[in-house]
Amino acid sequence: MSRLRIRLDNSVARRFARFQPRLVFVGLLLGLGALIVAGRAMHLQVLQHGHLSQIAQRQTQRTIRLDGQRGAILDREGRALALSVRADSVYAHPQRVEDPARTAFRLARVLEVDAGRLERNLRSDRAFIWVKRQISPLEAEQVEALDLPGIGMTDEHKRVYPSRELASALLGFTGVDGEGLEGLEYAFNTYLKGAEGYRLIDRDALGRTVLRGSGRTPTKGGSVRLSIDAEIQYHAEHVLASAVERHEAEQGVAIVMHTPTGQILAMAHAPRFNPNNYRAYGKETFFNRAITSGFEPGSTMKVLTAAVALEEKLVKPDTLFFCENGEWKHFDSVIHDTSPHGWLGLSGIIRVSSNICAAKLGLMIPKALFREYLRRFGFGERLGVFTGPDGKRLAGEAEGYLLPEENWTPVDHAAISFGHGILVSPLQMVTAVNAIASGGVLLKPVLTLEMRSPDGQILLNRTRQVAHRVLSWETANAMRGFMTAVVGKEGTGSAAAIPGFSVAGKTGTTEVYDIQARGYSKTRHIASFAGFVPAEQPQLTILVMVESPKKGRYGGDVAAPVFREIGQHALNLMGVWPEDRVRRINPAGAAPKVATRQDAPAPLPRQTP
DSSP: OHHHHHHHHHHHHHHHHHHHHHHHHHHHHHHHHHHHHHHHHHIIIIISHHHHHHHHHHHHEEEEEEOOOOOOEEOTTSOEEEEEEEEEEEEEOGGGOSOHHHHHHHHHHHHOOOHHHHHHHHTSOOSOEEEEEEEOHHHHHHHHHHOOTTEEEEEEEEEEOTTTTTTHHHHOEEOTTSOEEEHHHHHTHHHHSOOOEEEEEEEOTTSOEEEEEEEEOOOOOOEEEESOOHHHHHHHHHHHHHHHHHTTOSEEEEEEEETTTTEEEEEEEESOOOGGGGGGSOGGGGOOHHHHOOBOOGGGGHHHHHHHHHHTTSSOTTOOEEOGGGEEEETTEEEEOSSOOOEEOHHHHHHHTOHHHHHHHHHTSOHHHHHHHHHHTTTTSOOOOSBOTTSOBOSOOOOOBOOOGGGOOHHHHHHHHTTOSOBBOHHHHHHHHHHHHTTSEEEOOBOEEEEEOTTSOEEEEOSOOEEEEOSOHHHHHHHHHHHHHHTSTTSTTGGGOOTTSOOEEEEEEEEEEETTTTEEEEEEEEEEEEEEESSSSOOEEEEEEEESOSSOOSHHHHTHHHHHHHHHHHHHHHTOOOHHHHHHHOTTTOSOOOOOTTOOOOOOTTOOO
């Protein structure tokens, strides 16, 4: 029995010895496979984890970009001119829409969108689509009441202009994505827009999508407070629009500046547009012509020509010039006056607006000196009204065009003297006239009083910016007297007179240059008036321009009455009383005194800190 067991054991041992290499081989294969699997798992889960996670997220997640709440644009009193409010936006998960045709039809009736295009989008394999963004509260209620599968709403912010057309060309507008497209919205876009956020959309294994609450919350942008007074702006726009309609003109511009500080109280345009619905208007309506366009100033330039000649002591106030009885041949050009005149002094030249005598006056000034004075008046360069806290230029501002003096021909020299052959923006022109009103000092125009960061930190604070002195006080005071005569009974600007106040100003009538005809148009022209009030202690400097009026031609007939209505209303709002009323209240002599070199600029009433 023992021998048999020994033989069996030996047999098993021999068989196991023969099978052992196979077992080792199989074990090695299994070990190698396990090692490969472990290595692959390590490669995928450790080394490729980030890359594969991104692929998975792209396949299962989508991101909705949410714009930050845009900061407000305010007038000088803190009244909102542009602000952002909460608005619902409608989205869809096409895979969850049960009946695309019926859903598109019902949404199109409520949201006024194209039903066919919406149906095609709802039948697509996209995970997410916008149906309509920034809808009205009524539309949001109606969409919610429909309770359509696959349709949802999320919060966004919509830009709103509560005063509709008010200051529209100045403010501009934003697109649906919250980016500034025109005007101040574009110029100050970096400071107004907030930091964008996002929300995530998940898609499960069955392709169903769910909007998650996770993501990043958008933040609010900074705010801008303008020097504009909404009440003065509204009235200026109303008066200007009425004049444009009455005279059947193409367009008009009016700028109201606070004389002592250079702050712009109104910048009116006609025609206007509603930035809440800007797509309904032509692009030409969006241009801020007060800042971004140039024109030939015409006869308003004569006050500057006379001021330069007087400042350089080339003439005296009583120096006489012969005005050639209305026609004067100068080289190969003939200069005309609207009516014949003989001998005139400076006051008469300004009062009757003689082109011939203004040309003779300008020809006395050396070309280089004349051009330098015009540059110091602010022509041929940007005034910096669109600048940020760091001093960088934020948007386009017209430089105008000032011919280099070496290129001035005798005809150019004469033409520039009465406002032809030079391009200036309305803002440049009112700034130059304001230099006379402020005693010879050029003040930079101020449009932005304050800019604040989202946390309320003041980034910019402007009140009064002195550029340099252009004229002596004596010259400016003499020009004040000449310009006051323009608004007298025998002057060209008598229609600008404001009862109870002395007004200084100058009319302008400029033919528009026709590029195609290579000459000045006989049918299109610009009627303008620039001046300040009260003449003795100026508070307002106002420029009015009306382009291509069909009824009426001259600045004294078309633009001067607009000056009167705007000035009278603005003085009343500012609490500036007529001189005769002041004398009745205080016979001892509390009427506005004549400005002196020592007088400090008067603060603007009702300005908030």
